[in-house]
Amino acid sequence: MSRLLLVSNRLPVTVKADKDGVSVVRSAGGLATGLRGPHERSGGLWIGWPGDVSRLTEAQKASVEEQLAGLRCVPLYLSASEVSRFYEGYSNRTLWPLCHYLIDRLPRQDRDWDVYRKVNERFADLVARHYQPGDTIWVHDYQLMLVPAFLRARLPQARIGYFHHIPFPSSEIFRTLPHRSELMRGLMGADLIGFHTLTYVRHFASTLMRLLGLETVVDRVSYDGREVRLGAFPMGIDAQSFEDLAKEPAVLEEVRVHREKGPEMRLLLGVDRLDYTKGIPRRLLAVQRLLEREPAWRGRLRFVQVAVPSRTAVADYAAYREKVDELVGRINGLYGSVHNVPVHYLYRSFNEKQLAALYRSADVMLVTPIRDGMNLVAKEFCAARPDEDGVLVLSEFAGAADELGDAVLVNPYDVEGLADALEVALEMPAEERRTRMRSLRARVKEYDVHRWVRSFLDTLESVPTPPPRLEPAGAEAALARMREAGHLLLLIDYDGTLVPFAARPELATPDAELLDLLQRLATRRDTRVHIVSGRTKETLETWFGGLPVGLHAEHGLWSHLGPGEPWTSLNGVTTDWKNLVRPVLEAFAARVPGAFVEEKSASLAWHYRQVDRVFGARQARELRLHLGEVFAQGPLEVLPGDKVVEVRARGVDKGRVVRLVTEGLAPGTLVVAIGDDRTDEDLFAALPEGSLAIHAGGKASRARYRVMGPDEVRKLLSALLVG
Missing domain, CATH: 3.40.50.1000 (HAD superfamily/HAD-like)
Incomplete structure (x- = not known):
C-alpha cells in the first residue's frame, strides 16, 4: 500500500511529565486504534498537535520529539492564543454547535475565523513538507475543513481524503455561517469526502448546490476540473477488543461487585462526555418522570451517569455542568433516601476496564444525544455484552441509529416518550432482550473500526489521481x-x-x-x-x-x-419537432417559479437560473430524463448547460x-x-x-x-x- 499521511487536530498520544522525566504514551481511542495498523504497515506519518508542551524544558521537548519520531508522529505546535482561538474558539464555539443544530449558541461576532484559517494553512504547509510522490493523505474532522483545499493548491497531484466525524447539518443550518462558502471550497480540495451516514451526505450535497451551484450525480461532483467522490462510511469500534475485555476475570469480578451492591436494583447507565449535545438534562428529566409517575420503581432503580470532563475552558460547558449538577441534586432530593439515591453522578474519566464492567452490569444503556455524528458508546455497550443481555435505548438523532435498528429508538426531545421507553426497556422479556442484542452485536462486530478504515481507504485508492493541470x-x-x-x-x-x-x-x-x-x-x-x-x-x-x-x-x-x-x-435542419417539445418545456416552466422557455430558430431552451438551486436542479434532472425517454429515437439532442436545458436538432x-x-x-x-x-x-x-x-x-x-x-x-x- 502507499504511504499514509494522517492529519488530525490531535496526535494519538498523551505527553506525561513527572519527576522521572517525560514520556509519550499512545492513546487508546477508537480512531487511534483503527488507524494504527495502516499507519504502521504503510510506514506513514501522523501529523497533529501533541498537546500543551509549553511548560516543558528544552531537554524535555527534545525528548518528546525523539519519542514522537519513534512513533512516526510529526508535531505541529500551537501557541496558547492559537489553542484558544482556533480550537476552543472557531472549532468549538462556532463549528461544533452549528453542526449539531444549536445555532442559538453561535457567537455574535466571528472573531476567530482568521486564526482558524491560518492554523489550517500551517497544517497544510507541514503536510506538504513531509509529502512524497505517491503518498495518500487522510485529513480528519471539522477542525481542519480548509486543509484539503490548501493541500490541493500545494500538491495538485496528491490523493487526498477527508472524513467528517460529526454531523453535517442541513443546508438551511450550514448557510447561517458567515464563511460558509470558504469552508465548502476547503473540503472540495479532497478526492473523497466521507461522512458517517447517508443523511449527512445528502445534507452536504444539498449545501454544495445551494452555496456553490454544484450538482451531485449519484456520489460524484465535478469541481475545478476534478471528480470529487462523496460517501457514507459508518465508523465502528474495535469490537473484538471490547468483547475480550468484558470476559477478563478482573472485569467479571467488578461486574459481580456492581450487582451485589444492589441485587434487587435495576441498573440504568449513561456514559458521555459532559457536552451539551449529549442530552443529559433531558435524560435526567425522563428518569425523574418515570419515578414520579411509577412509584413502584422508587428504591429499585439506580441510574449511573458517567460524565467525562470536556472542554472545561469553554464557558458554555461550565454553565452546562452547573445545570446538570442542579438536576442531579433535585432528583436525589425528591426520590432519595437515607439508604440510597436514584442518580449516581460521576464527573470523571473511567478507563476501558471500568467502562467494560459498567457496560456488562447495566440492565439498560441510555444513549440519548440530541444530535451526534455516530456515537461509539452505543457500539461499545453491545460489544461488551457477550452474555447477549441488556437493552440499548438509543436516540434517533445519533448516527448509530441508522445501523442499530434493534435498539429501542427514542426522540430525546420527548421527555414523556423517553420515560415510556425506559419503562419498556426495564420490563422487556428476557428472550426479546437476547434477540435484539444478538442482532446488535452481529452488526457491531461485522462493521468494526478496521472495516471502516479499509472501506474508506479502498474507496480513496480507487479514485483516479487528478490529471496534470496547468495552474x-x-x-x-x-x-x-x-x-x-x-x-x-x-x-x-x-x-x-x-x-x-x-x-x-x-x-x-x-x-x-x-x-x-x-x-x-x-x-x-x-x-x-x-x-x-x-x-x-x-x-x-x-x-x-x-x-x-x-x-x-x-x-x-x-x-x-x-x-x-x-x-x-x-442545410437539412428540421424544426417540426418543436410543436411536440414546446408544451413539455412550458409545462415544466409553469410549475417551477422563475423558470422560462426561450425559443431559437432550431432549438428550445428551458432556463432556471432564477429558481431555487436545489429545486431547479431536481426539476432539470427530471426534465432531461423525461425528454430522453420520449424523444430518444428522434432527431433531437438534449444538452444540459449552466442553469439551462436545451433541446436542439441533432447534428x-x-x-x-x-x-x-x-x-x-x-x-x-x-x-x-x-x-x-x-x-x-x-x-x-x-x-x-x-x-x-x-x-x-x-x-x-x-x-x-x-x-x-x-x-x-x-x-x-x-x-x-x-x-
Missing part, C-alpha cells in the same frame, strides 16, 4: 504560444466565457470595455476573431454587427463570416464552425478556441491538430489549458494585445 502558468503558456504564432484564428464562446452568466439572457449585454477589446483583437495583425455562441443571430447581429468579426449563432446553425457577408444556415454543434472557418488557412495559423461548457467541448473536439483549447472555469474538459472565468479570459486576450 496560472497554463495561461502564461497559452499566451506564449499565441504570441509566437504567425497567424491567429480565435473562436470564442460568449456567455460564461466573455461575460458572466446573468439571471436572464437579455441582461448579459456586452459592455464598452469588451466591445473595445474585441475591436482591437479583430484589427490585430494576422488575427481573425469569431464569436461562437448559443445566442440567436438577431442578438449577435445587434451586439456585434458593427465589429469586423465572424458570428456564429445557435451553436453553429447560423454563420456570418464577416462584414458584408450574409447569414447562412446549416447542430459548434464543431461544424471549425470545419467552416478553417478551410484555406494560411500556413502557420494557430487556431485557438475558448469556451466554458458542454457545447464548447464539441468545438474543442473538432480543432485541427496543434490547435490550442482553453477552458474557462472549473469543469472537466478536454482542453489542455484552463483559466478561471470571464475575468481571466479578458486578461489573457488583453495581454495578447500588449505583446
Whole structure:
C-alpha cells in the first residue's frame, strides 16, 4: 500500500511529565486504534498537535520529539492564543454547535475565523513538507475543513481524503455561517469526502448546490476540473477488543461487585462526555418522570451517569455542568433516601476496564444525544455484552441509529416518550432482550473500526489521481504560444466565457470595455476573431454587427463570416419537432417559479437560473430524463448547460464552425478556441491538430489549458494585445 499521511487536530498520544522525566504514551481511542495498523504497515506519518508542551524544558521537548519520531508522529505546535482561538474558539464555539443544530449558541461576532484559517494553512504547509510522490493523505474532522483545499493548491497531484466525524447539518443550518462558502471550497480540495451516514451526505450535497451551484450525480461532483467522490462510511469500534475485555476475570469480578451492591436494583447507565449535545438534562428529566409517575420503581432503580470532563475552558460547558449538577441534586432530593439515591453522578474519566464492567452490569444503556455524528458508546455497550443481555435505548438523532435498528429508538426531545421507553426497556422479556442484542452485536462486530478504515481507504485508492493541470502558468503558456504564432484564428464562446452568466439572457449585454477589446483583437495583425455562441443571430447581429468579426449563432446553425457577408444556415435542419417539445418545456416552466422557455430558430431552451438551486436542479434532472425517454429515437439532442436545458436538432454543434472557418488557412495559423461548457467541448473536439483549447472555469474538459472565468479570459486576450 502507499504511504499514509494522517492529519488530525490531535496526535494519538498523551505527553506525561513527572519527576522521572517525560514520556509519550499512545492513546487508546477508537480512531487511534483503527488507524494504527495502516499507519504502521504503510510506514506513514501522523501529523497533529501533541498537546500543551509549553511548560516543558528544552531537554524535555527534545525528548518528546525523539519519542514522537519513534512513533512516526510529526508535531505541529500551537501557541496558547492559537489553542484558544482556533480550537476552543472557531472549532468549538462556532463549528461544533452549528453542526449539531444549536445555532442559538453561535457567537455574535466571528472573531476567530482568521486564526482558524491560518492554523489550517500551517497544517497544510507541514503536510506538504513531509509529502512524497505517491503518498495518500487522510485529513480528519471539522477542525481542519480548509486543509484539503490548501493541500490541493500545494500538491495538485496528491490523493487526498477527508472524513467528517460529526454531523453535517442541513443546508438551511450550514448557510447561517458567515464563511460558509470558504469552508465548502476547503473540503472540495479532497478526492473523497466521507461522512458517517447517508443523511449527512445528502445534507452536504444539498449545501454544495445551494452555496456553490454544484450538482451531485449519484456520489460524484465535478469541481475545478476534478471528480470529487462523496460517501457514507459508518465508523465502528474495535469490537473484538471490547468483547475480550468484558470476559477478563478482573472485569467479571467488578461486574459481580456492581450487582451485589444492589441485587434487587435495576441498573440504568449513561456514559458521555459532559457536552451539551449529549442530552443529559433531558435524560435526567425522563428518569425523574418515570419515578414520579411509577412509584413502584422508587428504591429499585439506580441510574449511573458517567460524565467525562470536556472542554472545561469553554464557558458554555461550565454553565452546562452547573445545570446538570442542579438536576442531579433535585432528583436525589425528591426520590432519595437515607439508604440510597436514584442518580449516581460521576464527573470523571473511567478507563476501558471500568467502562467494560459498567457496560456488562447495566440492565439498560441510555444513549440519548440530541444530535451526534455516530456515537461509539452505543457500539461499545453491545460489544461488551457477550452474555447477549441488556437493552440499548438509543436516540434517533445519533448516527448509530441508522445501523442499530434493534435498539429501542427514542426522540430525546420527548421527555414523556423517553420515560415510556425506559419503562419498556426495564420490563422487556428476557428472550426479546437476547434477540435484539444478538442482532446488535452481529452488526457491531461485522462493521468494526478496521472495516471502516479499509472501506474508506479502498474507496480513496480507487479514485483516479487528478490529471496534470496547468495552474496560472497554463495561461502564461497559452499566451506564449499565441504570441509566437504567425497567424491567429480565435473562436470564442460568449456567455460564461466573455461575460458572466446573468439571471436572464437579455441582461448579459456586452459592455464598452469588451466591445473595445474585441475591436482591437479583430484589427490585430494576422488575427481573425469569431464569436461562437448559443445566442440567436438577431442578438449577435445587434451586439456585434458593427465589429469586423465572424458570428456564429445557435451553436453553429447560423454563420456570418464577416462584414458584408450574409447569414447562412446549416442545410437539412428540421424544426417540426418543436410543436411536440414546446408544451413539455412550458409545462415544466409553469410549475417551477422563475423558470422560462426561450425559443431559437432550431432549438428550445428551458432556463432556471432564477429558481431555487436545489429545486431547479431536481426539476432539470427530471426534465432531461423525461425528454430522453420520449424523444430518444428522434432527431433531437438534449444538452444540459449552466442553469439551462436545451433541446436542439441533432447534428447542430459548434464543431461544424471549425470545419467552416478553417478551410484555406494560411500556413502557420494557430487556431485557438475558448469556451466554458458542454457545447464548447464539441468545438474543442473538432480543432485541427496543434490547435490550442482553453477552458474557462472549473469543469472537466478536454482542453489542455484552463483559466478561471470571464475575468481571466479578458486578461489573457488583453495581454495578447500588449505583446
